[in-house]
Amino acid sequence: MPDAFDLESFLPYRLNRAAELISLSFSREYKQRFQMTRPEWRALAALGSVGSMTATEIGTHSNMHKTKVSRAVAALEERRWLKRRENETDRRVEHLELTAAGQKAYREIADLAHTYQATLEKALGTGAIERIEAGLADVERALLAKRR
Amino acid sequence: MPDAFDLESFLPYRLNRAAELISLSFSREYKQRFQMTRPEWRALAALGSVGSMTATEIGTHSNMHKTKVSRAVAALEERRWLKRRENETDRRVEHLELTAAGQKAYREIADLAHTYQATLEKALGTGAIERIEAGLADVERALLAKRR
DNA sequence: AATCGACGGTTACACTTGCAACCATCTCGA
DNA sequence: TCGAGATGGTTGCAAGTGTAACCGTCGATT
Numbered sequence: 480m481p482d483a484f485d486l487e488s489f490l491p492y493r494l495n496r497a498a499e500l501i502s503l504s505f506s507r508e509y510k511q512r513f514q515m516t517r518p519e520w521r522a523l524a525a526l527g528s529v530g531s532m533t534a535t536e537i538g539t540h541s542n543m544h545k546t547k548v549s550r551a552v553a554a555l556e557e558r559r560w561l562k563r564r565e566n567e568t569d570r571r572v573e574h575l576e577l578t579a580a581g582q583k584a585y586r587e588i589a590d591l592a593h594t595y596q597a598t599l600e601k602a603l604g605t606g607a608i609e610r611i612e613a614g615l616a617d618v619e620r621a622l623l624a625k626r627r
Numbered sequence: 628m629p630d631a632f633d634l635e636s637f638l639p640y641r642l643n644r645a646a647e648l649i650s651l652s653f654s655r656e657y658k659q660r661f662q663m664t665r666p667e668w669r670a671l672a673a674l675g676s677v678g679s680m681t682a683t684e685i686g687t688h689s690n691m692h693k694t695k696v697s698r699a700v701a702a703l704e705e706r707r708w709l710k711r712r713e714n715e716t717d718r719r720v721e722h723l724e725l726t727a728a729g730q731k732a733y734r735e736i737a738d739l740a741h742t743y744q745a746t747l748e749k750a751l752g753t754g755a756i757e758r759i760e761a762g763l764a765d766v767e768r769a770l771l772a773k774r775r
Numbered sequence: 776a777a778t779c780g781a782c783g784g785t786t787a788c789a790c791t792t793g794c795a796a797c798c799a800t801c802t803c804g805a
Numbered sequence: 806t807c808g809a810g811a812t813g814g815t816t817g818c819a820a821g822t823g824t825a826a827c828c829g830t831c832g833a834t835t
Contacts, residue, residue, distance in 0.1 A: 484676065484740060485676060486669075486672045486676050488756075488760060489740055490747060490756055490760065491646075491652075491740075492669070492689075493760050493763050494645055494649055494650075494763065495646045496689065496763075496767070497646070497763040497766055498639075499690060500766075500767055500771075501638065501639045501643075502639055504773065505639045516791080518792095521640070524634045524640075528632065528634050533813080534813070535814080541644065542648060544792080544794095545815090546793070546814090546816085547792075547793085549816090550791090550792090569800075569812095570800060571800050571813045573813080589632035592639075595639075596638060598773075599766075602769040602773070603769055607762065608638055610762060611766065612636060612638065612641050614755065614758060614759035615641050615759070617755060618649065621750040621751055622648050622649060625652065625746075625750070664820095664821075666821090666822095681783080681784095682783070683782090683784080693785090694786085694822080694823070694824090695821090695822075697784060697785060697786090698821090698822095717783085718830060719782070719830050719831070720783065720784090777834105778834085779833090780831105782830085782832100783828105783829090783830085784827105785826105785827080785828080785829105786825105786826085786828095787825090788826100789822100789823095790822080790823085791820105791821080792819100792820085793819095794817105794818090795816105795818090796816085796817085796818100797815080797816075798813105798814090799812100800814105801813095802811075802812095803810090804807105804808095805806100805808090805809105
């Protein structure tokens with residue numbers, strides 16, 4: 480059966496398979512220690528590294544749907560890892576920032592992530608990750624340009 | 628605030644963001660035309676390109692959980708795009724293959740995928756996709772080795 | 776032949792998710 | 806100043822998902 484199309488070299492497929500695999504692999508590292516979903520961890524990371532953001536900013540930054548962000552933020556707040564601060568001039572907006580406990584958690588997980596990536600870098604050889612990420616950046620750029 | 632960890636260069640995050648983006652982008656191409664979920668499309672593609680597989684084989688091939696495969700297969704069968712053929716010597720196993728209608732659908736979507744990838748290749752430059760996929764393969768290899 | 780564990784596949788249940796509809800607030804123009 | 810539309814954020818609902826428990830079948834050991 481002659482076949483012009485090979486699933487194995489179809490980029491969306493390959494990208495998803497790799498992403499799911501690595502996601503699973505890393506989540507094993509923190510799911511147990513901290514009881515946290517991936518959107519929560521993303522929001523935490525965004526806030527931890529940037530400092531203070533609105534929900535919308537978190538969404539665009541990490542490409543998460545606003546309902547996902549909303550729920551993640553609610554969960555982090557529930558856990559007292561984050562607090563909302565209202566905007567003076569626009570009362571729709573809420574500035575979000577980590578509490579002391581939130582920053583502590585962030586540092587711990589960031590540390591975990593750091594060593595995880597280091598292990599990976601060692602297994603793949605120097606520069607490999609940078610090359611992959613450069614490729615991913617190109618893909619994202621192309622797709623976002625296409626969207627218009 | 629000195630920060631040893633940068634989310635933006637954390638591979639699991641980057642991989643997931645890119646994967647979600649491209650998935651969304653491509654699904655827009657077929658979600659409307661065919662009413663099909665991603666697992667169904669994956670199963671269809673696997674069967675279409677390989678010819679005949681068992682559910683377990685589809686699962687390992689495309690890294691899908693067996694319940695996902697089970698449901699996708701049931702849906703495709705419901706639509707009469709696939710039929711099950713029982714194994715002579717082991718009655719637990721079912722060989723799955725596409726019906727004529729299923730093959731027709733497969734060819735259409737494969738075509739869509741093909742032109743999609745061609746557009747992407749043009750936007751990214753020759754060889755870019757191959758390079759990315761080679762990198763992904765390395766990552767997957769490293770992760771699967773780690774798992775043991 | 777009876778038993779035990781492994782395996783292919785399905786199902787029940789709880790949880791996560793995306794979409795659409797929604798509320799409150801803001802902005803802009805008539 | 807009023808109304809129409811845009812925007813930040815939340816929620817109801819339907820659909821998708823993973824975990825675990827399950828059913829039937831197989832292979833090996835006894």
